[in-house]
Amino acid sequence: MHIPDGILPAAVSVAGYATAGAATWHSLRKINQKEDPRESIPKASLLTAAFFVASWIHIPVPPTSVHLVLNGLLGAVLGYYAFPAILIGLFFQAVMFQHGGLTTLGVNATMMGVPALLAYFVFRLRSVVGKESRVWTGVFGFLAGAGGLGISVLISLVLLITTVPPHLDVEAERASIYALTLAHVPLIALEGVFTALVALFLQRVRPELLED
Amino acid sequence: MKWKLILPLTLLLALGLTMQASAHGARIEYTISIAVEIRATYDTGEPMGGGQVTVYAPDDPTPWLEGVCDEDGRFVFTPDPSKPGTWDIQVRQAGHGDMVHIPIGDDMAISGGSGYTPLQIVLMGACVVWGFVGTAFFFSRRLALSLPKGRA
Numbered sequence: 001m002h003i004p005d006g007i008l009p010a011a012v013s014v015a016g017y018a019t020a021g022a023a024t025w026h027s028l029r030k031i032n033q034k035e036d037p038r039e040s041i042p043k044a045s046l047l048t049a050a051f052f053v054a055s056w057i058h059i060p061v062p063p064t065s066v067h068l069v070l071n072g073l074l075g076a077v078l079g080y081y082a083f084p085a086i087l088i089g090l091f092f093q094a095v096m097f098q099h100g101g102l103t104t105l106g107v108n109a110t111m112m113g114v115p116a117l118l119a120y121f122v123f124r125l126r127s128v129v130g131k132e133s134r135v136w137t138g139v140f141g142f143l144a145g146a147g148g149l150g151i152s153v154l155i156s157l158v159l160l161i162t163t164v165p166p167h168l169d170v171e172a173e174r175a176s177i178y179a180l181t182l183a184h185v186p187l188i189a190l191e192g193v194f195t196a197l198v199a200l201f202l203q204r205v206r207p208e209l210l211e212d
Numbered sequence: 213m214k215w216k217l218i219l220p221l222t223l224l225l226a227l228g229l230t231m232q233a234s235a236h237g238a239r240i241e242y243t244i245s246i247a248v249e250i251r252a253t254y255d256t257g258e259p260m261g262g263g264q265v266t267v268y269a270p271d272d273p274t275p276w277l278e279g280v281c282d283e284d285g286r287f288v289f290t291p292d293p294s295k296p297g298t299w300d301i302q303v304r305q306a307g308h309g310d311m312v313h314i315p316i317g318d319d320m321a322i323s324g325g326s327g328y329t330p331l332q333i334v335l336m337g338a339c340v341v342w343g344f345v346g347t348a349f350f351f352s353r354r355l356a357l358s359l360p361k362g363r364a
Contacts, residue, residue: 049344160307176306
């Protein structure tokens with residue numbers, strides 16, 4: 001899921017930084033419009049730690065393995081804080097462990113952060129059908145968690161498929177990209193269920209954490 | 213009498229030619245060269261079997277050699293000794309991969325890598341996580357301190 005340095009052309013990396021910059025600016029502007037922008041920072045900080053650690057948790061999907069991303073969960077719970085949280089988490093993953101990369105930080109942030117914002121909008125839809133309903137909270141939690149990761153996987157697929165360098169065996173590389181994309185399908189379902197469970201738990205014990 | 217001399221001389225000549233031909237049977241020369249073996253794995257330890265390898269010679273952005281890792285993620289090549297400097301080897305599979313920089317020449321090392329030990333990873337990860345948790349505590353404290361003032 002994390003695209004490392006040296007994989008994408010320079011133009012794509014620059015475009016990634018441009019979109020990530022625009023998304024960060026929009027998110028910070030929305031956060032600043034809140035009555036107390038600092039109020040949700042503890043929650044955002046703890047979930048950034050969860051996002052940072054999640055990439056170490058590998059789930060075997062033979063013949064390969066995939067790791068947790070949790071961008072849909074961050075979107076559902078953090079709202080506009082999700083994008084800066086993901087950006088900071090990705091920065092530390094790249095600097096400390098070379099998981100991802102600094103040249104691809106903008107691309108990775110866009111790839112995971114923008115779907116997290118979409119997951120936030122999906123999760124907010126539960127207020128249309130009944131915010132207090134545990135069933136709808138679970139359903140929209142699942143849709144947010146699964147949809148957030150699903151869109152990220154699709155963006156990753158398009159980016160990688162269209163930028164395979166011609167000096168490589170393009171068909172072999174594309175076949176392995178398709179295989180890795182398919183391996184994410186069980187993870188998409190898993191993260192949907194996990195996000196639904198977290199949303200239901202928070203609604204029961206601290207419902208104010210799910211407020212906008 | 214003539215035939216008695218010609219026959220042995222012919223036999224000796226034939227034997228001599230044969231011995232000369234045997235002396236041209238084989239010849240071996242050798243040159244010592246340095247082979248570089250890499251092993252590419254994912255961060256789970258799983259070998260990157262079938263990963264596509266691209267070797268770049270020093271100061272040359274065009275690929276010098278291309279190949280494929282074996283099932284164990286290994287790839288062996290012999291760099292050109294006339295091109296000392298840092299050789300870059302990239303291994304890529306499914307949009308994932310890494311690049312290792314290997315100095316060839318006077319300052320070359322016997323072995324090296326691009327990763328960390330598990331202990332280093334755990335320590336660095338714990339430091340970063342503690343930074344996030346500390347940030348959460350810091351802003352929680354500010355909130356707790358500011359609440360009574362707000363109410364008063």
